[in-house]
Amino acid sequence: MPTLSRRPLILAACAAVVAVLLAVAAFAPLPVSIVVPGPTTDVLGTDQGAPVISVTGAPVRTTSGQLRLVTISATEPNAAVHFTDVAKAWFATDQAAMPRDAVYPSGGSVKEITQVNQKQMTDSQNAATSAALNQLHLSPSKVTVKLRLADVGGPSAGLLFTLGIIDKVAGDGHGGDLTGGRTIAGTGTIDASGTVGAVGGVPLKEQAARRDGATVFLVPRDECGDAKAQLPHGLKLIAVTDLKGALSALSSLRAGRPTPSC
Template identity: 60%
Template sequence: MPAPTRTLFRSARARTLAICAAPVVALLAVAALAPLPFTIAQPGGTVNVLGADSGKQVISLKGVPGRTTDGQLRMTTIVVTGPQVDVRLRDVVSAWFRTDRAVMPRSAVYPAGSAKENEQHNAEEMKKSQTAAEQAALNYLHRSPDQVKVDLNLADVGGPSAGLLFTLGIIDKIDGDGRGGDLTGGKTIAGTGTIAPNGDVGEVGGVPLKTQAAKRDGASVFLLPRKECAAAKQDSPKGLRLVPVDKLNDAVDALKALAAGQDDKVPSCAA
């Protein structure tokens, strides 16, 4: 008799577990199909601010002759899924295990509400960034805005994170390294960071993805806000030198040292 009793007990337990598991399985199935409040980000395009974008020079000058430059200064971007695109559990799981993808809260990426409102917000932030870049560059060069007029053109890019690269581009176009050479030293330099008129460099988002875009497009050096070193080092591509800066002067000095072959004078996120 003991054996049949154990068999009946196991069968009853199996039925109980099956009954209890059914709602869980159903919930998981619903969760897998339901849209989640996230966006998926990945490396976007880069633009050489010393060159042209969509047929127009990114930096145009009036009042001074613009220098012909070698090398590149590439501002970097990330691309995110739109606010109306459904992101599901499988997308989040897939992105979680990839270094070229990042899962971000939708509210953090689209804080302004609708897609149109967010687009307008990003355009306004880009305009402020361009104005601050012009002011920071002319302050650094001790030039008056009455003497030099700067026109910045960049299509289909929003937000303030190109400020540092805009500023460096203006300086290179007007003065180079101050000794007749290029600020880039002929290299392909990339980077990201906001800029204030006084030259302070501010934090931005998506730095690990931007380093991948930079390396993909030929950069050997990446300038970034110092506070974002830890994030950048996590998935930094091999062969890309991370140079942290707090102020515009830090970035200019680092580029001049690199151009002169004085690598020991260049800060590093590895230090």
């Protein structure tokens, strides 16, 4: 039967084709970015020798404790990421593979992405300032806030900037600190009305927070599922939806009362 004698050859040819395809897939670049825990910054402190938060037109108080904004670091938008990189990230606890469009939603060149990230950061800082001054019942025509932070883009620092401004100006309203002397980290966008929004990358940001000494992490309630999935030991989650809720939760934390959890 001649067809039977050809079967091994056909199978061998198919196997060879599959092997070639697998090899191509292993080395072909993928539309993916690898992200890792990034640096954190205490917004109550300094960055590159200058205060992160400067306020003029209102008294500024000396604070204790820390309010650390957290970041993730990602491969450059034009970097080649392969199947082997994704496989490594899959099994690692300190890495994640994310769609490149999710990490760099603006697309474009590196320069264009940098410009978009910088604009998002500027818009976030303006919204944070407005939310803080609204909460403090201060007029932006009399009080000026300047926020300085190098090498960080995007909108996810909004909540921490707002809390930092409030702590610098008014603290807890009774002569104490919002932090109660703790190292508190967190993430979340904010608008001028004080609404807190989701950001992404929370599990890796939690790792960065715990690495740098935080014991409390403020997280947008919409991201509680991700926040609980790989929560580092020793890090307490507080779920927030808006600025008033965040301030109330910090007040409860200082008083030893229960706080909103995920």
